[in-house]
Amino acid sequence: MTNRVMIEARGLVKRYGDFTAVKGIDLEVKEGEIFGFLGPNGAGKSTTIKMLTTIARLTDGLARVAGHDVARETDEVRSSLGIVFQDPTLDIGLTAWENLYLHGLLYGLSRTETRERADAVLAMMELQERRKDLVKTFSGGMKRRLEIARGLMHRPKVLFLDEPTVGLDPQTRARIWDYVKTLRDENGLTIFMTTHYMDEAEHCDRIAIMDQGEIIALDTPDNLKRSVGNDVITLQTANDAQAIAALSANFSITARAVQGGVQFDAEDGETFLPQLLARNLFHVTSLNLRKPTLDDVFMLLTGRTIREEDLGARDQMREAFRQRRSQR
Amino acid sequence: MSLRAVYVVWLRELIKFWREKARIVTSLVQPAVWLFVMGKGLSGFVHLHGSFSGSYTAFMLPGVMGMTVLFASIFSSVSIIWDRDFGFLKEMLVAPVPRSALVFGKILSGATVAMIQGTLVLVFSPFVGVQLSFSGVMEAMGTMFLLSLSLSGLGIAVATRMTSMQGFQLVMNFLLMPMYFLSGAIYPLQGLPTWMSVIARIDPLAYGVDALKWALIRFHQFSLSVDYAVLVGLAVVFTLIATSLFKMEG
Numbered sequence: 001m002t003n004r005v006m007i008e009a010r011g012l013v014k015r016y017g018d019f020t021a022v023k024g025i026d027l028e029v030k031e032g033e034i035f036g037f038l039g040p041n042g043a044g045k046s047t048t049i050k051m052l053t054t055i056a057r058l059t060d061g062l063a064r065v066a067g068h069d070v071a072r073e074t075d076e077v078r079s080s081l082g083i084v085f086q087d088p089t090l091d092i093g094l095t096a097w098e099n100l101y102l103h104g105l106l107y108g109l110s111r112t113e114t115r116e117r118a119d120a121v122l123a124m125m126e127l128q129e130r131r132k133d134l135v136k137t138f139s140g141g142m143k144r145r146l147e148i149a150r151g152l153m154h155r156p157k158v159l160f161l162d163e164p165t166v167g168l169d170p171q172t173r174a175r176i177w178d179y180v181k182t183l184r185d186e187n188g189l190t191i192f193m194t195t196h197y198m199d200e201a202e203h204c205d206r207i208a209i210m211d212q213g214e215i216i217a218l219d220t221p222d223n224l225k226r227s228v229g230n231d232v233i234t235l236q237t238a239n240d241a242q243a244i245a246a247l248s249a250n251f252s253i254t255a256r257a258v259q260g261g262v263q264f265d266a267e268d269g270e271t272f273l274p275q276l277l278a279r280n281l282f283h284v285t286s287l288n289l290r291k292p293t294l295d296d297v298f299m300l301l302t303g304r305t306i307r308e309e310d311l312g313a314r315d316q317m318r319e320a321f322r323q324r325r326s327q328r
Numbered sequence: 329m330s331l332r333a334v335y336v337v338w339l340r341e342l343i344k345f346w347r348e349k350a351r352i353v354t355s356l357v358q359p360a361v362w363l364f365v366m367g368k369g370l371s372g373f374v375h376l377h378g379s380f381s382g383s384y385t386a387f388m389l390p391g392v393m394g395m396t397v398l399f400a401s402i403f404s405s406v407s408i409i410w411d412r413d414f415g416f417l418k419e420m421l422v423a424p425v426p427r428s429a430l431v432f433g434k435i436l437s438g439a440t441v442a443m444i445q446g447t448l449v450l451v452f453s454p455f456v457g458v459q460l461s462f463s464g465v466m467e468a469m470g471t472m473f474l475l476s477l478s479l480s481g482l483g484i485a486v487a488t489r490m491t492s493m494q495g496f497q498l499v500m501n502f503l504l505m506p507m508y509f510l511s512g513a514i515y516p517l518q519g520l521p522t523w524m525s526v527i528a529r530i531d532p533l534a535y536g537v538d539a540l541k542w543a544l545i546r547f548h549q550f551s552l553s554v555d556y557a558v559l560v561g562l563a564v565v566f567t568l569i570a571t572s573l574f575k576m577e578g
Contacts, residue, residue: 055422078424089415093344106336106423150419 004031006158006190007052011061014047021047023213024061029192029206031157034184036204037194038294040304044213045194046086049162052192053083066157079107082151086162088143092136096127096146099135100153107154114153121149125179141172148179159183161193165200177203198294209298216301221294228292228300231269236261238283246281261286333425337433338440341404345441352445355400359392359449363456366514376516380547385456387547389449390540391513393472394533397446398508401476402500404438405483409493421577431484431571438480439473446472458544467543474559475536481566482532488573511537517549532562 007029014022022044029035037045050056052063054074063070066080090099097118104114122128125145135143144164151159161180165173177200183189193204201207202221209217209224217224237243243262247253255264266272269289277284298304345352363385371384380387411417420430447469453460486503490496510517510524511533517525528534539555542548548555 053422055418075424078422083422085415085418087415087418089417089419091340091416091419092414093347094340098340098343102336102340103419103423105339106333106420106425108332108424 002031002188005029005064006031006033006066007035007192008064009048009052009061010063012048012051012058012063013060014044014051014056015059021213022051025210025213025215027208027215027218029158029190031190032184032188033206034180034191034204035193036201036207037192037210038196038198038201038207038298039194039210040196043210045210046162048210049160049192049194053081053160054078079154080157082148082154082156082159084144084147084151084159084161084164086166088147090135090143090147090150092138093134095132095134096122096138097131099146100150103150104153109154117153117155121152124152124182125149141168141175144168144172144176145179148176152183156189158190158192161191163194163196165195165197173197173200198298201294207294209301211302217297224294224297225292228296230265230267231292232263232290233266233269233273234258234261234263234288234290235284236286238285243282243284247276250279250281251276330426330429333423333429334433334436337420337430338437341407341434341437342440345437345444352448355396355445356448356451358399359396360452362392362395362514363388363452367456374515380516380545382545383457386458386545387516387541388514389453389456389458390468390544391511391537393446393449393468393544394475394511394513394537394540395508396449397442397472397476397536398479398504398533400442400445401438401479402483402504404441405434405480405487406493406496408434408484408487409490409496413493417577427575427577428571431567431574434484435477435480435567435570438483439476442476442480443469443473446476453544460544464543468540471536471539471543471559474556474563475533475539478532478559478562478566481563481570484570485566485573488570488577507531507533510534512541512549513537532558535559535562 005028007027009025009027011024011026012022013020013024025044025048027035037048039045047056051058052065052070054070054077058071065077068076068080070077091102094102100118100121101114104117105111109117118131119128122131125148127142127145127149130138130142135146138146148159148161148164164180165176168176180191180193181203184191195201204221206218206220207224208215217227219227235243240257240262244255244257247255247262247264253264253266255262257263269291273287273289367385367388374384376384376387408417411420421427447465450460450465450468486499487496490499506527510528510531512528513533517528517534520528535550535555535558538548538550539552539559542552542555
């Protein structure tokens with residue numbers, strides 16, 4: 001990560017009629033950073049991405065990507081960013097290679113350069129063997145990889161990924177993350193992504209949590225989780241009353257008896273537990289250490305959870321459509 | 329950069345056209361039905377007055393080519409709706425290229441495809457008694473290209489305002505069939521009730537069909553300079569309308 005600011009937003013506002021989708025947000029993303037944009041559906045994430053990628057006009061405020069003003073230097077901004085949209089945007093009637101080739105030419109690369117880049121990005125996303133196949137024969141995960149490959153064709157400085165793992169199986173999701181990290185580590189790419197999977201946001205260097213058009217938290221995942229509170233440890237012991245007394249006498253910890261054992265908070269559970277066990281004060285039959293999650297962070301900040309159930313009808317349809325399409 | 333974008337859009341459509349070679353052959357079915365089922369059936373009853381001495385099917389051939397150009401042009405502009413539904417339109421809209429270049433590319437590819445399909449109809453010419461000359465074929469191809477520029481522009485203008493395929497088909501049924509029937513493709517535009525000849529006068533296809541008839545069977549009803557002036561004018565106007573409507577897209 002360098003100190004160069006690759007994405008900058010100041011007082012970004014987007015209004016649709018009476019509805020304000022984005023209510024004046026500020027953010028700064030450094031070169032080589034993986035920046036996660038979290039929030040429930042309808043929080044304004046996609047609208048923000050649309051403004052940063054010149055698709056939607058800004059109602060108010062200022063935004064720069066790779067040093068270019070998104071409102072006035074549209075073409076420069078577009079040339080310096082790669083986008084992978086939430087919905088597929090490949091031409092499924094063309095081959096993988098044709099999709100890449102046309103993209104390269106469209107972004108002003110020479111024919112020779114286009115061919116070289118197409119081969120390079122296909123290799124990077126491990127799709128060389130399918131280069132001559134029509135995209136309609138691809139699985140959902142392969143299509144997503146091809147979209148990322150295409151977004152990289154013109155050597156962008158910033159890669160925008162809008163919900164890149166929605167509708168993919170866990171293995172494919174993990175694989176997409178590996179690619180994203182490789183891109184950052186080896187190419188120094190800045191990555192800006194949205195997700196509503198809290199577990200995935202752990203991969204990001206920094207996270208902004210958005211809710212109802214506002215950024216309500218912005219920090220590293222660890223700091224955010226620390227802000228929520230301590231680790232929660234649950235022990236099953238041979239004698240719960242004895243254990244509670246021992247914890248109080250030796251560590252001045254107030255433990256509580258809960259269903260299935262003894263529970264207490266600890267600031268740093270990983271280091272505390274070995275210390276406790278080494279003293280052999282009482283017999284522990286099983287233990288559970290629960291660290292705060294980003295779900296807890298979101299819950300604390302908004303009083304709600306981000307869950308699949310929160311998906312609106314439109315998103316459910318979209319997801320079903322997407323899965324059906326990727327099965328073809 | 330802009331010319332490049334026009335080329336990329338054009339190239340994409342041509343790749344897809346070429347990939348569906350089977351459809352190129354089936355696109356000859358409809359012209360064949362018109363010429364041999366409709367044309368041969370009616371030829372016993374139809375007596376063409378005036379300056380045309382050939383057979384009725386010969387008279388129909390350029391008209392059927394005009395129809396092929398009409399449907400091919402509109403079909404190619406419909407692909408904008410597909411592109412929107414399947415997301416590819418977004419990929420083009422975020423590219424660092426002017427939107428007008430995307431529209432020009434789409435119109436040019438539509439015209440190229442329509443010209444090729446229209447020209448293929450000429451394989452029927454020996455069976456309907458039309459003698460082809462090299463210059464006549466060249467003239468016909470040029471006319472079809474020009475005609476298709478305006479029809480593709482019209483199709484794109486309509487497609488940008490349409491959100492669904494069904495809506496587009498509805499509009500096109502109300503537009504396409506009357507355009508075809510009133511173009512002079514299947515009967516000469518003479519001795520018609522006033523309302524019909526008025527509509528025929530504002531039918532872009534009528535001028536294309538007239539010029540095609542002159543190129544291939546040396547028959548025409550309008551002056552050729554009027555034909556070409558109208559075709560060029562409409563191509564310009566519809567391209568401008570399509571471009572300005574497309575700029576509101578997204």
